Amino acid sequence: MKNYLRGILKKNEFYLFMIMVLMVIVMSAINPNFGTLENGFDILRGTTFIGICSMGFLVVLITGGTDISFTATATVAQYIMALLMVSNPNIPVVFVILVPMVIGAVLGSVNALLINRLKVPVIIITIAMLNTYYGAIQFFSEGEWLYNFPEWFADFPRILLITFKNEDGVAYGLTSLTAIWILVALVTSVLLRFTMLGRKIYALGGNQTAAGREGIHVNRIRIFAHSFLGLIAGIGAIVHAMVTQTAAPNAIVGQEFNAVAAVVLGGASIAGGGGSVLGTLLGVLLIATLKNGLTVMGVPAYWHQVFIGLTLVISISVTAIREKMAKKNAGGINVES
Amino acid sequence: MMSEKTIELKNISKVYPGVRALDTINFEIGRGEVHCLVGQNGCGKSTLIKIMSGVEKPEPGAEIYINGELCKHLNSHISMSKGVQVIYQDLSLFSNLTVKENIAFRDNIRKKSLFVNWKEVDKIARKALELIDVDIDINAKVGTLSIAQQQLVEIAKALTGDLSLLILDEPTASLTGKEVRSLFRVITNLKNKGISILFVSHKLNEIFEIAEKVTVMRDGKIIGDFTPSELDHDRLVYLMTGMRELYKQPKPIGNDYEVVMEARNLSKNKNYKDISFKLKKGEILGITGLLGSGRTELALTLFGMNPYDSGELIFEGKAVKWTSNREACAAGVGYVPEDRLNCGLIMNQSIEDNLTITTIKSYLSRFGLINSGERLKALNTKVKELGIKFSMPEAAVKTLSGGNSQKVVLAKWLLVNPKVLILDEPTIGIDVIAKNSIHTLIKSLAENGMSIIMISDEVQEVLQNCHRILVMSKGRIVFEFTPDQITDKELLEKFNLA
Numbered sequence: 001m002k003n004y005l006r007g008i009l010k011k012n013e014f015y016l017f018m019i020m021v022l023m024v025i026v027m028s029a030i031n032p033n034f035g036t037l038e039n040g041f042d043i044l045r046g047t048t049f050i051g052i053c054s055m056g057f058l059v060v061l062i063t064g065g066t067d068i069s070f071t072a073t074a075t076v077a078q079y080i081m082a083l084l085m086v087s088n089p090n091i092p093v094v095f096v097i098l099v100p101m102v103i104g105a106v107l108g109s110v111n112a113l114l115i116n117r118l119k120v121p122v123i124i125i126t127i128a129m130l131n132t133y134y135g136a137i138q139f140f141s142e143g144e145w146l147y148n149f150p151e152w153f154a155d156f157p158r159i160l161l162i163t164f165k166n167e168d169g170v171a172y173g174l175t176s177l178t179a180i181w182i183l184v185a186l187v188t189s190v191l192l193r194f195t196m197l198g199r200k201i202y203a204l205g206g207n208q209t210a211a212g213r214e215g216i217h218v219n220r221i222r223i224f225a226h227s228f229l230g231l232i233a234g235i236g237a238i239v240h241a242m243v244t245q246t247a248a249p250n251a252i253v254g255q256e257f258n259a260v261a262a263v264v265l266g267g268a269s270i271a272g273g274g275g276s277v278l279g280t281l282l283g284v285l286l287i288a289t290l291k292n293g294l295t296v297m298g299v300p301a302y303w304h305q306v307f308i309g310l311t312l313v314i315s316i317s318v319t320a321i322r323e324k325m326a327k328k329n330a331g332g333i334n335v336e337s
Numbered sequence: 338m339m340s341e342k343t344i345e346l347k348n349i350s351k352v353y354p355g356v357r358a359l360d361t362i363n364f365e366i367g368r369g370e371v372h373c374l375v376g377q378n379g380c381g382k383s384t385l386i387k388i389m390s391g392v393e394k395p396e397p398g399a400e401i402y403i404n405g406e407l408c409k410h411l412n413s414h415i416s417m418s419k420g421v422q423v424i425y426q427d428l429s430l431f432s433n434l435t436v437k438e439n440i441a442f443r444d445n446i447r448k449k450s451l452f453v454n455w456k457e458v459d460k461i462a463r464k465a466l467e468l469i470d471v472d473i474d475i476n477a478k479v480g481t482l483s484i485a486q487q488q489l490v491e492i493a494k495a496l497t498g499d500l501s502l503l504i505l506d507e508p509t510a511s512l513t514g515k516e517v518r519s520l521f522r523v524i525t526n527l528k529n530k531g532i533s534i535l536f537v538s539h540k541l542n543e544i545f546e547i548a549e550k551v552t553v554m555r556d557g558k559i560i561g562d563f564t565p566s567e568l569d570h571d572r573l574v575y576l577m578t579g580m581r582e583l584y585k586q587p588k589p590i591g592n593d594y595e596v597v598m599e600a601r602n603l604s605k606n607k608n609y610k611d612i613s614f615k616l617k618k619g620e621i622l623g624i625t626g627l628l629g630s631g632r633t634e635l636a637l638t639l640f641g642m643n644p645y646d647s648g649e650l651i652f653e654g655k656a657v658k659w660t661s662n663r664e665a666c667a668a669g670v671g672y673v674p675e676d677r678l679n680c681g682l683i684m685n686q687s688i689e690d691n692l693t694i695t696t697i698k699s700y701l702s703r704f705g706l707i708n709s710g711e712r713l714k715a716l717n718t719k720v721k722e723l724g725i726k727f728s729m730p731e732a733a734v735k736t737l738s739g740g741n742s743q744k745v746v747l748a749k750w751l752l753v754n755p756k757v758l759i760l761d762e763p764t765i766g767i768d769v770i771a772k773n774s775i776h777t778l779i780k781s782l783a784e785n786g787m788s789i790i791m792i793s794d795e796v797q798e799v800l801q802n803c804h805r806i807l808v809m810s811k812g813r814i815v816f817e818f819t820p821d822q823i824t825d826k827e828l829l830e831k832f833n834l835a
Contacts, residue, residue, distance in 0.1 A: 194452050196445055199434075203442065206431035213429045214443055215414065273433035 012267035012319065016282040019315075020289060027293035034296045038166055044178045047288035049240045049252075051181045051281070054259040054266075055188040056232030058280045061263055062192070063225045064205040064272025067111055069126045070104075070233040071256040072133035075249060077103040078237035079137055082146040082247030089150050096153070101234035107133060108230020112223040130253070137249050146247040157242040177239050184232060189277040201225060205272030261308060262287050265315050286311070343368050343502045343533040344421065345402040349395045351384050358384040359395070360557040366502065369531045371524060373544045376554035376577055377768040378738055382537055385554070386504055389535075390423045391416035404501055420501035424491050426510060432480030436490055437462035439479050444497045465493035468530075469523045485516035492523060503527065504535045509543055510766050513627050514794065521547055539768055541570055542797070553577055574769055586820065587621050587780045587804055594618045596651075597788045598639070598757050603648035608634040609812040612648070616757065621779065621789045623799030626809035626832075632792050633675060635809070636759050639790070640672040641665030653756070666695075671750035673743075675761040675792075681746040682734045689730035692716050692745050696752045719748040723778060740771025747778065758782070759790045764798065776802050796825045808832050 028035030053070055060067045077100035084091055084099060107129075114125050159176040166172060192198040204211045204221050212218055241247050266283030268275025290311060291304050299307075343366050351359040359381045366372045376382050387393040388401070391413040395401070401408045403419045430439050441461040445453060462475045471489050479487055488508055495503055505524075509517050524534050524547060538544055544551060545565050553560040553576045560576050568576075575581055594617040603612040609631035616622050624632050637643035639650070641659030649656050652668055659665045662672070674680035682691050693700065693712050700712040716730055725744045727737060734742055743763065750758060760779070764772040779802060783789050793799050799806050800820045808816040810832060823831075 194455075196450060196453055199438065199442070199445070199453055202434060203431045206433035207429070209427075210429035210431060213425075215446055269433075273431070 013276065013279050013282060015318070016266065016279065016286060016315075020282065020286050023286070023289060023293065027289075027297065031293075031296050034293055037164060038172045039292065039296070041172055041174060041178075043285070043288050043292045044181075045175050045243075046292070047284055048175075048177050048181045049236050049243070050255060050258050050262060050288075051284045052184050052236040052239060053229075053233055053256075054262045054280050054284050055184050055277065056229030056236075057259050058263050058266075058268055058275050058277065059188065059192070059201060060225045060229045061268050061270070062201050062205045062272060062275050063222060064208065065115065065122045065222060065225065067108070067122070067126045067226055067229055068256045068260065069111060069130035069133060070108075070229050070236075070259075071253045072130045072137070073104050073107045073230050074233040074237040074240065075252045076107065076133050076137050077101075077234045078241050078247050078252070079141055079146070079249055081237065082149070082241060085149045085153065086146050091150075093152065097238060100237045101231050104230035104232070104234030104237070105227040106230070108226040108228070108233070109223050111230075112219075112226035115226070116219045116222060130256075134253050141249045143249055145249075147245060149241070149245060153242065154245055157239075177242060180235065180239060184235060185277055185281055192277060197221075197224065202273060205269075205274070207273075258287065258308075259284075261312055265312055267319070341368055342366065342402070343370075343404060344389060345400075345405075346385075346389070347400040347402075349385070349388060349399045349401075351381075351388065351393060351395055358557050359388070362557075362559055364552065364559060366533045366535060367550075368501075368533060369528050371528055371534045371536060371547055371549050373536045373538065373548035373551045374554065375538070375541070375544060375551060375573065377770055378740070380554040380577075381557040382554055383506075384557075386423060386506060386535075386537070389416065389502075389504065390421055417498070420499045421504070422495035422498070422500055422502070423504040424488070424495065424506065424508060426507045428484075428487055428491050430479050430487055430491060430494075433478065435476050435478055436473055436482070437475035439490055440465050440475075440494045440497060443494060447498070461497055462493070465496045468496050469493055469526055471519075471523065483516075484511045485513070485520070488512070488520065489523065492527075500527075500532050502533045502535065504537075506537050507539065507766065508536070509538060509540060513629065515627070517543065539766065540795070541573055544573070545570075555579065578770055580770075585777075585780070587802060588784055590617060590619050590804060594620070597653060599649075599651040600639075601649040601651070603635070603638065603645045603650060605634065605638065605643070605646045608638075608643065609809075612814055614807060614814065614817075616788050616790065618756075618788055619783050619786050620805065621783045621791055621803045623803030623806040624790060624792045624809060625794060625796055625799050625806060627794060630809040631812035632809045633761055634812075636672065636761050636790065636792055639665070639757075639759055640670055642672075666753070666755075669753075669756035671695075671753055671755035671758045673746050673750060673758070673760045673763060675765065677743055677746050682742060684735040685733050687731045688725075688727050688734055688737070688745060689713070689716055691734050692719060692749050693752065695749045715752055719752060722751075723748050724774065738771075740767045740775070743767060743771075743775065747775070751782070755787065757788045757790065759792070761792045762794070763791065764793070764795075796828050800825055800828070 024035060033039065053074070056070060057067070080103060081096055081100040085096060111126060111129050114129070115122050118125065157175060157177050160171060160173040161176065161179055162174040163171050164173050192201065200211070200216050200221050203214070203216060204218055208218060237252070240252060244251065262283040263275065263280050264270065264283070265286060266275065266279035266281070268280065287308055290307055294304050294307060295301070345365040347363050349359055349362040349364070350357070362385065364385065374382055374385070384393060388395050391411040394411070401411055403416070403421060408415060408419070431442070437458050441458040444461055445458070459475065466473060466475070469489065469492055471493070473482070473486055473489065479490060482490065492503070508520060512520065524536070528534060536547060545568070548565050551563045551565060551568060551573070553563065553573070555577060571581070596615045597618050598616040600612050600614050604610045612635060614622065624635070626632050634643055638645050641662045641664050644658065644660050650658065657668065659668070678684060689712065693715060696715065697707070700708045700715070702708045713730070723744045725741050725748065727741065734745060737745065763779070764775055767775070779789060779791065791799060791803055803820065805817065805819055807814050816832065
């Protein structure tokens with residue numbers, strides 16, 4: 001039991017959780033409106049899109065790769081889905097849901113194929129692909145916004161799985177969209193922890209040469225990871241459109257670094273091989289809570305980025321210092337004997 | 338009925354463009370035999386290993402029998418499934434994963450199951466570690482283990498399949514004496530289970546200790562198979578190189594030579610304690626002791642990178658307390674680190690950049706730009722002096738062999754012409770000939786007035802090349818002597834250095 005507790009103390013997730021608790025206490029003390037259940041559900045709903053995408057990004061990051069083009073992928077997937085709904089309001093629901101997921105997966109796999117083939121720095125390829133996808137959708141859409149979606153598309157996100165009422169009698173609670181996020185997180189968690197595929201993803205990120213020697217098909221794993229991110233971005237695109245009830249070609253791109261920040265804050269290693277779903281969830285929630293808290297306290301929006309940036313710097317410094325301390329304590333020669 | 342031979346190779350040749358790496362080789366390893374393969378770098382050892390492990394295909398006409406069975410189209414999967422496992426020098430482990438997962442990984446892949454059975458992983462790992470009688474926490478991350486423990490994890494991993502031949506490529510290169518002992522115990526253990534071991538090493542004393550049979554290779558051919566009793570150190574070197582080893586003790590130094598560096602009761606908490614010595618001009622001072630005896634920590638102090646707590650360090654008559662290597666460098670101290678790949682060289686940069694990095698400021702023109710002609714001239718003089726072999730100065734250092742890359746590290750310090758040069762394990766992982774030429778170089782530097790501190794855990798190396806030797810243990814100097822006072826065997830026994 002003692003060992004178990006000590007194990008928890010060593011975990012990054014524990015520190016994130018404590019920081020969050022601290023933040024909630026401080027912000028609630030400053031503004032009582034912050035610490036309400038309603039505001040809590042509001043935060044969850046507001047960060048669902050980033051929360052979903054960060055699960056996919058986590059998987060790619062663990063392989064030792066990166067892919068920031070997922071916002072462009074989501075834009076393409078969302079716009080095509082919206083076009084389908086606008087041009088034919090009676091289109092089957094299955095279609096509306098599957099199309100963006102498939103588009104996402106295909107675009108993700110294109111990235112992976114390029115990475116496997118070209119063997120140039122991954123970040124460059126995905127920046128290039130972000131611009132390609134984004135530019136193409138701008139061109140073909142001519143920047144036009146789409147709305148007037150079928151009724152079910154507007155109704156679905158209003159479904160509450162857990163319902164409460166505030167003093168004005170307005171219902172609030174856990175929305176269907178947040179439930180989708182939780183589902184995506186669960187699937188990702190099972191994938192990473194309990195499937196061979198997931199363990200191969202960690203192995204690849206840990207040591208690519210060794211992964212090859214063990215007979216892991218490195219290229220296939222990479223294709224899977226990027227397609228998975230694409231597919232998740234497709235799901236994110238649906239959720240995003242359900243929240244806004246529009247499809248705008250310029251609404252999503254630019255948010256990719258929020259997901260990157262959340263995943264890194266959640267303790268995933270930039271170099272690959274490390275990271276967890278729980279950590280990522282906490283990272284997403286921490287950033288969302290911080291943003292929301294600053295809004296509730298009336299801090300101008302421009303300052304939000306500054307605070308998020310500082311939070312990242314501090315969290316990374318703490319990790320680095322802890323590692324350094326651990327190394328320092330491990331070494332040494334007993335000169336007294 | 339099992340064959341008496343684990344592996345038998347007949348008529349093996351391998352031709353790479355322009356090189357005949359292996360020339361009609363016949364080679365066999367008996368069941369449960371500890372077989373050593375020795376030879377200089379480039380003699381074909383690695384190619385032979387690659388053919389046994391199925392990574393490379395031999396030229397037509399070759400026959401490979403594993404456990405008595407002819408394998409016509411050997412590839413790495415077939416080789417592995419027949420029980421041939423290689424442990425590479427750069428281990429194939431996932432440092433981000435736990436010990437148990439690393440051990441069971443291959444088995445999990447083999448089963449082609451969709452989900453991981455963590456209980457099974459636990460069981461496989463425990464069983465494998467039990468087989469080699471090693472106690473390692475299976476839930477620890479591999480990255481937190483020492484190299485020696487990682488190696489044992491790798492061996493345990495090999496045991497999860499049907500293992501009949503374990504090939505160890507220079508397994509002892511980065512182990513301490515004690516760790517080598519426990520590795521040898523594991524090897525003996527495996528041998529008793531009927532597993533054959535092929536052991537590749539540059540450390541000849543280890544070969545005499547562990548081998549039942551020694552195969553010597555030179556220039557792609559097998560010179561012969563020997564039992565250790567037929568060989569001694571000099572004969573083995575002769576067989577490997579075709580040359581008689583010519584050791585020359587360094588020329589004696591006079592009593593009146595001035596003292597360049599002196600330590601008086603230097604101490605640093607958790608590093609070393611009460612270190613006192615004098616280093617004279619032109620003297621080669623050896624420091625030996627096990628890894629973890631404080632010798633590297635002391636060397637870093639002398640190079641300004643690990644400031645001491647108390648005592649006195651006197652350099653050219655003045656007390657100094659350097660706080661960075663820049664100060665030590667400016668005063669005239671050079672340092673060749675033990676880990677040349679990570680600390681001594683910038684592997685992806687060119688030979689030219691690496692070699693001139695210490696003196697780069699001296700090639701600047703009036704406008705602060707690098708005068709490449711000057712730089713190339715400096716490079717060429719050292720290349721000639723040290724006999725460094727390379728294709729072109731622009732090639733990355735990582736393309737060089739161990740011996741040549743170490744010469745680049747030495748050359749960059751020689752360009753500075755330091756008064757004191759500290760060499761931490763100057764010949765680790767380097768073959769006999771290159772080693773010899775580095776030793777010759779060190780001695781000629783000393784003759785020209787440079788003072789040298791040579792740290793090595795190879796007792797023979799310090800005995801043959803130093804004027805005076807200090808033995809360190811647990812951060813203290815426990816013995817000081819000259820090479821004529823004691824033999825290597827006595828020294829090993831006295832301080833339990835083996």
